[in-house]
Amino acid sequence: MMDTIIRFMVNNQVFTLFVCMALGFAIGNYKIGGKFNIGATVGTLIVTLIVGQVGAFPRNEMLGTIFFGAFMFSVGYRIGPQLLVSLRLFGVRIVIASLFWMVTAFLVGWGLFAACHIGPGIAAGVISGSLTQSATVASSLQTIGALPVSHAVRMTYEAQLPVAYALTYVFGTLGVIIFLRDLAPKMMGITIEERGPQMARKYHFHAKNPNPTWRRTYQIAVDSPLVGKTIAEFNKWTNYHIIALAVFHGHEMTDHLEYQIKPGDLVTVIGYAVHFDRLHQVRGIKEVLTPTNAPKERKFVLGKKFKPVQLAILRQHGVFINIQDPITGNEQLVNQLHPGDVISLTGNTSRTANILHQLGRWATTDQAINYVLFSLGIGGASLLGIIGLKLNGIPLQLGNGTAALIMGLVLSSWIDRHRDYKSIPETVTNFLQSFGLTLFVGTVGLQSAQAFTGAIKSLGFGVLIVGAVISIAPHLLTLLFGRYVLRMEPLALLGALTGSGTIAAAMSEISQKAGPEGGAYYAAAFTPAFVVGNIGITLLGPIFVALLS
Numbered sequence: 001m002m003d004t005i006i007r008f009m010v011n012n013q014v015f016t017l018f019v020c021m022a023l024g025f026a027i028g029n030y031k032i033g034g035k036f037n038i039g040a041t042v043g044t045l046i047v048t049l050i051v052g053q054v055g056a057f058p059r060n061e062m063l064g065t066i067f068f069g070a071f072m073f074s075v076g077y078r079i080g081p082q083l084l085v086s087l088r089l090f091g092v093r094i095v096i097a098s099l100f101w102m103v104t105a106f107l108v109g110w111g112l113f114a115a116c117h118i119g120p121g122i123a124a125g126v127i128s129g130s131l132t133q134s135a136t137v138a139s140s141l142q143t144i145g146a147l148p149v150s151h152a153v154r155m156t157y158e159a160q161l162p163v164a165y166a167l168t169y170v171f172g173t174l175g176v177i178i179f180l181r182d183l184a185p186k187m188m189g190i191t192i193e194e195r196g197p198q199m200a201r202k203y204h205f206h207a208k209n210p211n212p213t214w215r216r217t218y219q220i221a222v223d224s225p226l227v228g229k230t231i232a233e234f235n236k237w238t239n240y241h242i243i244a245l246a247v248f249h250g251h252e253m254t255d256h257l258e259y260q261i262k263p264g265d266l267v268t269v270i271g272y273a274v275h276f277d278r279l280h281q282v283r284g285i286k287e288v289l290t291p292t293n294a295p296k297e298r299k300f301v302l303g304k305k306f307k308p309v310q311l312a313i314l315r316q317h318g319v320f321i322n323i324q325d326p327i328t329g330n331e332q333l334v335n336q337l338h339p340g341d342v343i344s345l346t347g348n349t350s351r352t353a354n355i356l357h358q359l360g361r362w363a364t365t366d367q368a369i370n371y372v373l374f375s376l377g378i379g380g381a382s383l384l385g386i387i388g389l390k391l392n393g394i395p396l397q398l399g400n401g402t403a404a405l406i407m408g409l410v411l412s413s414w415i416d417r418h419r420d421y422k423s424i425p426e427t428v429t430n431f432l433q434s435f436g437l438t439l440f441v442g443t444v445g446l447q448s449a450q451a452f453t454g455a456i457k458s459l460g461f462g463v464l465i466v467g468a469v470i471s472i473a474p475h476l477l478t479l480l481f482g483r484y485v486l487r488m489e490p491l492a493l494l495g496a497l498t499g500s501g502t503i504a505a506a507m508s509e510i511s512q513k514a515g516p517e518g519g520a521y522y523a524a525a526f527t528p529a530f531v532v533g534n535i536g537i538t539l540l541g542p543i544f545v546a547l548l549s
Helices: 003-010 013-028 039-054 059-092 094-114 122-129 135-144 149-185 192-202 231-237 274-281 310-314 349-359 369-385 400-417 426-459 462-484 490-500 504-548
Strands: 215-219 240-248 252-254 266-272 283-290 297-302 320-322 342-346 360-361 386-390 394-397
Touching: 003 013, 003 039, 013 039, 013 426, 039 149, 039 426, 059 094, 059 135, 059 369, 059 400, 059 504, 094 122, 094 462, 094 490, 094 504, 122 135, 122 149, 122 462, 122 504, 135 426, 135 504, 149 192, 149 426, 149 462, 149 490, 149 504, 192 490, 192 504, 215 274, 215 426, 231 240, 231 310, 240 274, 252 490, 266 274, 297 349, 310 320, 310 349, 369 400, 400 504, 462 490, 490 504
Parallel strands: none
Antiparallel strands: 215 266, 215 283, 240 252, 240 266, 297 342, 297 360, 320 342, 386 394
């Protein structure tokens, strides 16, 4: 019976893999002490290393490569538009600090690996785990596969890597969170809670407010002064701050501007919340539920021929224009708008088709997926990943992961300037980030499980100490370099450190302490360093594999 189950699991690897992933997500999302969780990636790795003991599972190279590429592409795609904004704000010092962090991590790692006689498999695993960069697992395995060694040696390296990764990952996360969140601010003489709001005020960072528009429906009584007014007259009476979208008379809806409001009518209006005080002072109106068939808001991209006067004409034709600031959530001035900006229109736009044609184009919906863009990104990454050089006689390529990250950055920056084209929704990139990497690591765990026990014995306790030093040393030395050489602002320096180490958990912790506004400032410093960190750490693994082989 047991033999039958084992054969079924080995022969149906996809089934086994996805069951392991389900367990891995459950374990990884469980919060230890109500605060820390190991994450789905490590959770899945642990499960697959245990389940994989039942038999030899060959790794599905294509499946893992595709989903790993999708993961890295999604990372780049999400942060691409923010990158240029952050660089304009902080300049090149963030990048310099990140590069210094990367060089420090390399030198510290190389020194420890050489001193402790650590081989390629363990070294790549320690770098991946202590610097909490799961993508390095993939790039290192690719380089290990190209090593001119016997099959048995290659299998040993491939087995050692995920075990070393799992063992050093926990301190690489927890230890660095404690250092960046608690110790580093004290070393710089600041408190995150106070510094965050201070820097937010200085650089005009604000927490994004909810949508400032209100959509309300009012029933008109007999004695209301609105009775007898046309829709056009109502809009003019509010100085076009509040627009009557539609009037419901019985079971009929109309948006004709010349329609006269009658007693008992339901009038659906929209406007900025701050302008509703005047309307609420009018007698004879009662707020009721808004009918489901009332006009909906649509996003619109301003074109090169955009003129502010065109917006005034739209308002006169019964179209409400939401020019909410994307950062603060507050109403902007019309003269602050530029071609390429996105506004929202609500109302009957068929009356102004000619003006809209001159004004720009309708934006795609948030849920529209650009499959062409995504496919070109992954395909282009495969081609770009071939680029490389030889180190120590071993081919060292850019790799599918790093190339996918670069493609994501480039394509997302392009689509941000062409918002009338379909994009890739954030829900999709979130899914690909979490699911893609977890699936890849799951395939690695199943394949490496048979050599797990031997790999544990070969590692020893010293690997934990080496991993701990590699986790903290780059942050400590870069903190001193950034503070006293680059003269960086402390909270921005914290963002650079967190981004360089790609520590998402630390980023979340510090953002919460900095508050909504301070967190936005800190995140802006995090972004460019995060790009450098993702590329740099992903390349560190293959470099050590080549140098130590």
